[in-house]
Amino acid sequence: MGSVDRGRLDGRRALVTGGSKGSGAAVAQRLRELGADVYVTARTMPEGYEHPDRFIAADTSTAEGTALVASSIAEAGGVDVLVHVVGGASTPSGGFAAITDEQWATELQLNFLGAVRLDRALLPSMVRSGHGVVLHFTSIQRQMPQYDASLAYAAAKAALRTYSKGLANELAPHGVRVNAISPGGIETEAYERFVDRIAEGNGLSREGAKQKILDSLGGVPLGRFARTEEIADLVGFLVSDQASAIVGAEYVIDGGTVPTT
Template sequence: MACDPNEFAARRAVVTGGTKGTGRAVVRRLVSGGAQVVTVARSGSHERMGDVTLVTADLATAAGCTALAEAALDRLGGIDLIVHVVGGSRSPGGGFAALDDQAWQTEIDLNLMPAVRLDRLLIPHMIAQGAGVVIHTSSIQRRLPLHDSTTGYAAAKAALSVYSKALSKELGPKGIRVNAVAPGWIYTSAAEALVERIATSAGIDEAAARQRILDALGGIPLGRPAQPEEVAELIAFLASDRAAAIHGAEYTIDGGTVPCA
């Protein structure tokens, strides 16, 4: 897809979870628009990321968030855009009774706290310059939880969406736009891993597990999951000045999965 190679020129961006799936597509999209990007993952090599700075850290910990914030400010000298992509479901299937305290904590540590901690570390720099954009990646599961396998994840994403809205109220008057995206099924290796987990825990094959997810979602009217690049395009739009009046909103990208407005 052709894009303006200067749309994000001189923009200094942090993208979390940028080595795979949606995050990698966001990094590529921002770089192709001219942005300077720092990203983070627990693994991965600098060589494979080209011009992008890769920080190796575990964002599920406070220390990992601090390490990323310090490295990003050191590398970029400031911050104009934060795209929080990191997240995912880690819990076993089996409904509410299978979720012990540790499983709940794991979902919160990965899906809520990295945004809370990084925003706290980086947004003061945006406030000081009176401008910035923050985008949180939630999920349609905050409204449409898969009760057998992702209750903790869905609840953590619901918390993230509410947090994003609250932040927008506080930061709008300071010149900082805050929005969220809520994807449905995205075709990534993480989504395939969820299929495998459900298949294993239910003792069914992967085709049946995939169908079980589709049934629980009520189907995808467009007939397919989104590609990571399609989600990245929405995020790039929200990050750009083309979306200068969009604030405090959450954009669903799910092929029509959520059955009501």
């Protein structure tokens, strides 16, 4: 079978969490282009969504939301590819002392436990079938935690990485591959709005605001953040048969932000 065929996902069913916008939307689109039947879950279906029969409106940070997604996917016949994109930080600034128990719980549910619950619901069918691919989105903050307003997010993503590695070792003998992708900054609509706020608040041009953001990370050697389609490119490869020997890995896509030794 040729390499082009091994990159295709024809005949496979996929689920992308957080797939309504940003990287999640780009990933869902790419998997469809590769031939997969793609289901998407997010809290709210975007207006005019092109595939309403493949959208599951649910909050996967809750047990109820996870159960709704799991039952919908079970009715569809299970999935062959599961990509956990959903995540985010909502902690107020102020460092460790400002993070309440409730805020810790919120970050852990959204960025870690939601994936754990959904895996627990959907992966047994993969194990029974003897094949499947799971991809967890972690973050470079698990290696470079920003303490002011995203320490809980960073810690949750570190937990997700450790969990992913253990899960990969457990499931690989059953034909199920588990890997992680660790993005740095991504040029999403939310990022562009953030650039506008930084520019307005500091009297800078948009380019000046972008440079200020890059400098706050200690610099990004590539000179820019990753684009959503570049994130989707990596996901498409990792969930395809072209990556059939890659298990328990974490691929960093950050333009060189994380220093290596």
